[in-house]
Amino acid sequence: QQPVQSPQAVILREGEDAVINCSSSKALYSVHWYRQKHGEAPVFLMILLKGGEQKGHEKISASFNEKKQQSSLYLTASQLSYSGTYFCGTYVSGNTPLVFGKGTRLSVIA
Amino acid sequence: GAGVSQSPSNKVTEKGKDVELRCDPISGHTALYWYRQSLGQGLEFLIYFQGNSAPDKSGLPSDRFSAERTGGSVSTLTIQRTQQEDSAVYLCATAGASYNEQFFGPGTRLTVL
Numbered sequence: 001q002q003p004v005q006s007p008q009a010v011i012l013r014e015g016e017d018a019v020i021n022c023s024s025s026k027a028l029y030s031v032h033w034y035r036q037k038h039g040e041a042p043v044f045l046m047i048l049l050k051g052g053e054q055k056g057h058e059k060i061s062a063s064f065n066e067k068k069q070q071s072s073l074y075l076t077a078s079q080l081s082y083s084g085t086y087f088c089g090t091y092v093s094g095n096t097p098l099v100f101g102k103g104t105r106l107s108v109i110a
Numbered sequence: 111g112a113g114v115s116q117s118p119s120n121k122v123t124e125k126g127k128d129v130e131l132r133c134d135p136i137s138g139h140t141a142l143y144w145y146r147q148s149l150g151q152g153l154e155f156l157i158y159f160q161g162n163s164a165p166d167k168s169g170l171p172s173d174r175f176s177a178e179r180t181g182g183s184v185s186t187l188t189i190q191r192t193q194q195e196d197s198a199v200y201l202c203a204t205a206g207a208s209y210n211e212q213f214f215g216p217g218t219r220l221t222v223l
Contacts (some may be wrong), residue, residue: 032212042172042214044211047211087153089212097169100145100155
């Protein structure tokens, strides 16, 4: 049930772009994205809902392919502050819990 | 308060002792989750409360772990007869509904000697 994230880790130079992928074996109602900086709690970035509604961050975009049960997070013109571990969480339906992937560690260097 | 709070922030205990970790959710949030995060690892789901429904305990690693949520508000995670492998950061998160964005507390760092 745990979604699969890829890549596991990526290193970028400032200004470069990155894509983080999340896939599930189950039909999804929504996908969540969170970022966790070292020593801090995860912070909400974005929700993508079945049907295309999207709520979240100004500088980060994402897509949700319901048929393929996949989501991708797009980080453009990366900044040093983007460094951290990105988690996707998938929600199926009803009273099932949100389940997180293992995370993608992103490091942005000057 | 405005956010999710957890106490204590740090707990050091001896192997075999019981510990209780507390989570105070954002007022009105009906969904409450407990996660465990070992050093450098992901968010391991432990247990989930949603309103008055029976909790989803499918993530609890053993019967030494239990949790309750009183009056739909404060939650306590109890670990009995702690083991060294229980050492981790325990995070609580709450949401207005199960599918809404989650707000995480700062976590409790548990160290079992």
